[in-house]
Amino acid sequence: MSGQPLTGRESYKVWREIGTRWADNDAYGHVNNTIYYTWFDTAVNAWLIEQELLDVLAGDPIGLVVETGCRYAQPLSYPQPVDVGLVVESVGKSSVRYRLGIFSQNGDEASAEGYFVHVYVSRESRRPVPLPPRWRAAFEAIAG
Amino acid sequence: MSGQPLTGRESYKVWREIGTRWADNDAYGHVNNTIYYTWFDTAVNAWLIEQELLDVLAGDPIGLVVETGCRYAQPLSYPQPVDVGLVVESVGKSSVRYRLGIFSQNGDEASAEGYFVHVYVSRESRRPVPLPPRWRAAFEAIAG
Amino acid sequence: MSGQPLTGRESYKVWREIGTRWADNDAYGHVNNTIYYTWFDTAVNAWLIEQELLDVLAGDPIGLVVETGCRYAQPLSYPQPVDVGLVVESVGKSSVRYRLGIFSQNGDEASAEGYFVHVYVSRESRRPVPLPPRWRAAFEAIAG
Amino acid sequence: MSGQPLTGRESYKVWREIGTRWADNDAYGHVNNTIYYTWFDTAVNAWLIEQELLDVLAGDPIGLVVETGCRYAQPLSYPQPVDVGLVVESVGKSSVRYRLGIFSQNGDEASAEGYFVHVYVSRESRRPVPLPPRWRAAFEAIAG
Numbered sequence: 364m365s366g367q368p369l370t371g372r373e374s375y376k377v378w379r380e381i382g383t384r385w386a387d388n389d390a391y392g393h394v395n396n397t398i399y400y401t402w403f404d405t406a407v408n409a410w411l412i413e414q415e416l417l418d419v420l421a422g423d424p425i426g427l428v429v430e431t432g433c434r435y436a437q438p439l440s441y442p443q444p445v446d447v448g449l450v451v452e453s454v455g456k457s458s459v460r461y462r463l464g465i466f467s468q469n470g471d472e473a474s475a476e477g478y479f480v481h482v483y484v485s486r487e488s489r490r491p492v493p494l495p496p497r498w499r500a501a502f503e504a505i506a507g
Numbered sequence: 508m509s510g511q512p513l514t515g516r517e518s519y520k521v522w523r524e525i526g527t528r529w530a531d532n533d534a535y536g537h538v539n540n541t542i543y544y545t546w547f548d549t550a551v552n553a554w555l556i557e558q559e560l561l562d563v564l565a566g567d568p569i570g571l572v573v574e575t576g577c578r579y580a581q582p583l584s585y586p587q588p589v590d591v592g593l594v595v596e597s598v599g600k601s602s603v604r605y606r607l608g609i610f611s612q613n614g615d616e617a618s619a620e621g622y623f624v625h626v627y628v629s630r631e632s633r634r635p636v637p638l639p640p641r642w643r644a645a646f647e648a649i650a651g
Numbered sequence: 652m653s654g655q656p657l658t659g660r661e662s663y664k665v666w667r668e669i670g671t672r673w674a675d676n677d678a679y680g681h682v683n684n685t686i687y688y689t690w691f692d693t694a695v696n697a698w699l700i701e702q703e704l705l706d707v708l709a710g711d712p713i714g715l716v717v718e719t720g721c722r723y724a725q726p727l728s729y730p731q732p733v734d735v736g737l738v739v740e741s742v743g744k745s746s747v748r749y750r751l752g753i754f755s756q757n758g759d760e761a762s763a764e765g766y767f768v769h770v771y772v773s774r775e776s777r778r779p780v781p782l783p784p785r786w787r788a789a790f791e792a793i794a795g
Numbered sequence: 796m797s798g799q800p801l802t803g804r805e806s807y808k809v810w811r812e813i814g815t816r817w818a819d820n821d822a823y824g825h826v827n828n829t830i831y832y833t834w835f836d837t838a839v840n841a842w843l844i845e846q847e848l849l850d851v852l853a854g855d856p857i858g859l860v861v862e863t864g865c866r867y868a869q870p871l872s873y874p875q876p877v878d879v880g881l882v883v884e885s886v887g888k889s890s891v892r893y894r895l896g897i898f899s900q901n902g903d904e905a906s907a908e909g910y911f912v913h914v915y916v917s918r919e920s921r922r923p924v925p926l927p928p929r930w931r932a933a934f935e936a937i938a939g
Contacts, residue, residue, distance in 0.1 A: 534707050535707075535713070539692070540688065540692065540716040540719060541685055541686075541688040541689045541692060542685075544684065544685035544688055545685045548683070548684065548685060563678050563679075569679070571723075571726075572684040572723055573722065573723050574720070574721065574722045574723065575684060575720065575721055576718070576719065576720030576721070577718070577719055577720070578717065578718045579715075579716055579717050579718065582715075
């Protein structure tokens, strides 16, 4: 595990509350490590939809997830909801890397911190394409 | 499929909003049929926790799920949240049967309707025990 | 809960082994009640694909899940795999109803028993269509 | 995304076949990125149970997941099963880091590659404890 401390609430640009579900808790009574990634996925795509960038059925280009990761600091448990913070860490020619922080609602220290990388490809060829200007502008507007 | 129509919002006693997740959608672009059951589970247990009845780690008796079912009328999709309605249909000596309705937030007709039966057993023996009076009173307070 | 006993291994026509996953276990250390439905979904669709009936991307008609249900008799836990038995209970003009049994690998008594109803609709209109003869024949070949 | 190529089958020490489920596929018709982590979790814990190291209910110490990550190279889809390769990358005083490779069954190039870090803590204090010799020996036996 990297020794770097997790970043605080002040480093995130967009917030989303996500509820936990009974089945999220595993045999130790805490939210299973894999569930955090469903929150990342949910927060990133909801933001893209709200920005009117993502159109799952017909949009072009489409984003492929090429890398994700998470460091876990404090356990969480159903039924407490969580706050998910989102910030763009970097924008490449065809890609974007987000950082995501998971916070309990009464906490200023992250319970977990992760990253999520999308590469944008043509729906047809599945080859990387340059980010359209409207997408790039949206990413830069929430860059850290 | 039973030909009975699904019941409307007016027949439910307790409400909970639950968010959808990207991974809830399946290959057809709609929330997968199995996810509705995670909402039932989440709504029932959250209500039990709020009533200070359910204590997952130490409570006695504990509820075992013995039967569930769902009829699906209209598809739902991430990212729309859903309203889950809850009502107690019947209370037995050791058991309770809930009906649950899933509604889109702009809809008065149920997207799906299900039921969920808990039998209460001793934590130690795992044999059914009579419902404690406080549990029975809480169930009767939200009976339909 | 219906008082009917669960049916035994001899009543099923098609079998599939499905592995459990760590995250299937919930806070009580047993496979969560919602996971059984992912097994039903997996067993039915895998059989349809093996019969060369289901083509998720382009097939017409497509099956909509309109009703499911499950009765639970004995808990199961990761890491034990399960045997899923499948049989067609009835075939309608546009629909098929399956019964599914979940068995631990050293057990002849079902741990759970459920049902799963598909209605077949036109990909375009989403209105029910008569079952194509090849589909109907496949269903009848595994009818109980 | 790191530019490093994914490692091949020859670099893994322990193998496990895991089946896919219908609900694993997301709206793009491929296994969702979060599901790979359920496979990591499943493969690591199954190996620990087979080695008679992990006892979920009573064992001491217990492993906390402190960091995970995954790089995705090729999509996978239900119903194809996957082969999961496992190797220990490093063993610390209280921790172990695994590398995991996900392969389609007809492929020698990894579809995805991830890592998974457990820190072992006392069940009572939740503070890190030195790895017991039997655990350390098992990890070293499958080190890369």
